[in-house]
Amino acid sequence: MGTTTEEGYILLVEDEENLQEALKLNLELEGYEVTCAGDGAEALKRIGEEYFDLIIMDVMLPEIDGIAVTENVRLNNNDVPILMVSAKGSSAEKVLGLKKGADDYITKPFNLEELLLRVKKLINKNKRLQDKETIGDHYQFGKNTIDFKAQSATNYRGKVIELSRKEAMLLKLLLENKNDVVPREKILQAVWGYNVYPTTRTVDNFILSFRKYFEEDSRNPRYFHSIRGVGYKFTN
Incomplete structure (x- = not known):
């Protein structure tokens, strides 16, 4: 069985191996537990089997792209935060990504510190939403x-x-x-x-x-x- 982690569980969906490894390492240094997927089909399989506090989703993926994966996640009523990453800075793609259910959007090449700040912000926001008003004894x-x-x-x-x-x-x-x-x-x-x-x-x-x-x-x-x-x- 999986174990609990204080910082959060992240699914990193990125087909570029060098970038995937570098991001995984940097996220783990921040205390996150990171699971990787190299394509859209693998990402959907992981999402169906595991709990994540955040998904970092590259748009350009083999076979099923990141926008289609995001749409599929939302159609299944899964409200996990999704941070979309794209090599294209076009506003049309950004709008499409947000329309299909992404919570935030960052373009490559990005500043690592900025990415880590956005990750932290999305995870904290999600955890606050989950911490409903507690009831008494x-x-x-x-x-x-x-x-x-x-x-x-x-x-x-x-x-x-x-x-x-x-x-x-x-x-x-x-x-x-x-x-x-x-x-x-x-x-x-x-x-x-x-x-x-x-x-x-x-x-x-x-x-x-x-x-x-x-x-x-x-x-x-x-x-x-x-x-x-x-x-x-x-x-x-």
Whole structure:
């Protein structure tokens, strides 16, 4: 399984080997964990299997170009920040890249320090968006109450349920993002600390447990919802 890193996980999509190696080294010196892809197809495969805090995307790639990869990522509801890199400085290409979902754009040849500043800014912004308003030690929904400090819950039947650490972490994440879909990737990274995903059944089983604990009719859940192919949502 992957490990956690404080600075962030970056996918570097660059087909020029020398530049790829130089950028990887400089990003690693800044404390980032870097995964490389040399073409668009490999980039899409990596994005489907791993969690990233940022993608540095070269536009000119063999077969599938960076703009097509970016468009594909956004069509799959993945909101990972994308910094697009291009050898062309044309404003038309820049506008197209931003239209297709890039968050920022830098042209070659670029100043390394400027690139590192943009990387840091995008990752920090993304982490701030992920850090939703935290909830306290106690939370109530319907006739269910959660005590996060004690890692226990009392459900609508008055039954006391001991929660595992992972159950408490996942509950907290869903409750803090109330009414928003939390992508499966984000859950696995935040709760399990993986950047390489285990099977999706892992999270599904936890959601089934929550329904069993807290839903009066687990077949027609009111609180815990699975959004097929995207993630999970808590509504109250």
